[in-house]
Amino acid sequence: MRILYVAGAVVAPGSHGGATHVLEVASELSKLGHELHVVCRREKDQPARLTLPVEGGLPIEFYRVRLPQYLNLLSYPWLARLAKVLKPDLVMERYYNLAGAGMIYARRHRLPSILEVNALMVDPPGTKKFLVDKLLFRRLEWWATLQCQWAGRIVTPLHTTVPKAIDRAKIAELPWGANTERFNPEKIDPEKQLRLRFQLGLPDANSGGRVAVFAGSFRHWHGVDILVEAARRLAPKDDQLYFLLLGGGPEEASLRAKVAAYGLEKRVILTGKIKHERMPTYLSLADCGVAPFDTSKHPPLRAAGFFWSPLKIFEYMALGLPTVTPDLPPLNQIIRPGEEGALFKEGDPQSLADALQEILAPGAVAAWERRRMGQSARNRVSREFSWEAHCHSLDQLIQELEQENPTAPGSRFGLKKWRIPRLSTIREASKRAGEFARRKLKR
Secondary structure (H helix, E strand, O other): OEEEEEEOOOOOOOOOHHHHHHHHHHHHHHHOOOEEEEEEEOOOOOOOEEEEOOOOOOOEEEEEEOOOHHHHHHHHHHHHHHHHHHOOOEEEEEOOOOOOHHHHHHHHOOOOEEEEOOOOOOOOOOOHHHHHHHHOOOHHHHHHHHHHHHOOEEEEOOHHHOOOOOOHHHEEEOOOOEOOOOOOHHHOOHHHHHHHHHHHOOOOHHHOOEEEEEEOOOOHHHOHHHHHHHHHHHOOOOOOEEEEEEEOOOOHHHHHHHHHHOOOOOOEEEOEOOOHHHHHHHHOOOOEEEOOOOHHHOHHHHHHOOOOOOHHHHHHHHOOOOEEEEOOOOHHHHOOEOOOEEEEOOOOHHHHHHHHHHHOOOOHHHHHHHHHHHHHHHHHHHHHOEHHHHHHHHHHHHHHHHHOOOOOOOHHHOHHHOOOOOHHHHHHHHHHHHHHHHHHHHO
8 A cells, every 4th residue: 555654844854753753664564565655854954855675575765855943844745745746645744833734634535544642632721722722712722632633543651641532442552662673682792882882981791780771851850860869879888880961951950960969970970962863872881771761841741641762661671671660651661660660759869879779780690680680570561662663553453444435524614615824914914912821921
């Protein structure tokens, strides 16, 4: 089947989690015999077209459009011309607040469609997005609901991300996954591993040193600050414990300052952003992975449950690392204490320190336990949480849609008369909405 995969807010291929998601889904679907044409955002000096070969599958064609995220919908005329040439059998779109060009095209041309939702579509009261939507007379919520109604199927890690008005039967809960071939401990180059260990100042694996790793975005709700606080408690007790923090983001500067203030520069190592293809070698230096999410700092996760599919956890598991994560669903269903890792009380540095102290205990017995849990983690992710498993489930949905009659366009929404507003109109409306919001916030 020829699939038009619209991810207009994502720069792909890339190192961001969203880019990884798009590339892995496209690759695995191509291995199942589908022909993938991916529309994504163009950045800086990137070429407008890219053909990416896939081992064991069909090449993926990337088409890049240079538009900022908030003007994503303006890509519709360009997308319609592209689709007219490609003649896709199905349209799949990655949801974004101001996207929807793919859903419009599928609706107008009576094509089967899948809407991919990876975050809460309607934020709870008290959030910035809720305030903006309120100032726009709930247009964002209306547009999100409309796209869900148009879609033949909705794919999401947790059904609560989707507006309550949508029929639960059309929502498929599919977690993200890990590339178990790339994140494979048996494929790590020992020379590269040793060289990187020396470069980062980490002790030799045979000297008794143990390493906990965090990989991801340094955002307030990812809990990296909690890990640094746990490191401050553990470092004086055990001079062979090290903490490797991979990534970057808004909290990076404050975290570096905190590490320096605690005098932990040699024990807590921050690398900055790492390309995703190099991540397996970096992770292989560790004895356990840490995902210290703190939902108290991100209201949508408290309102709808932990809908964020934890890519980092799946990649830790695939590489055979026991993992430490908060005791909240569904994380405590992915990581089971004593089987794939350990749990701690969310937001509590001392609880995290206790869990790390137990899982990173010195000695041969503790090392054997880590290997046992790591192997259990890899076995489980290979069965349940790989991109291959994700796309096999996705392929079943595609086959279901292929057998069903596509939804006919409804006159209720006047799609045949629908037109993309001019760029000047969009800019003027955005400017007025911004001015109105600023006046309201000052009061």
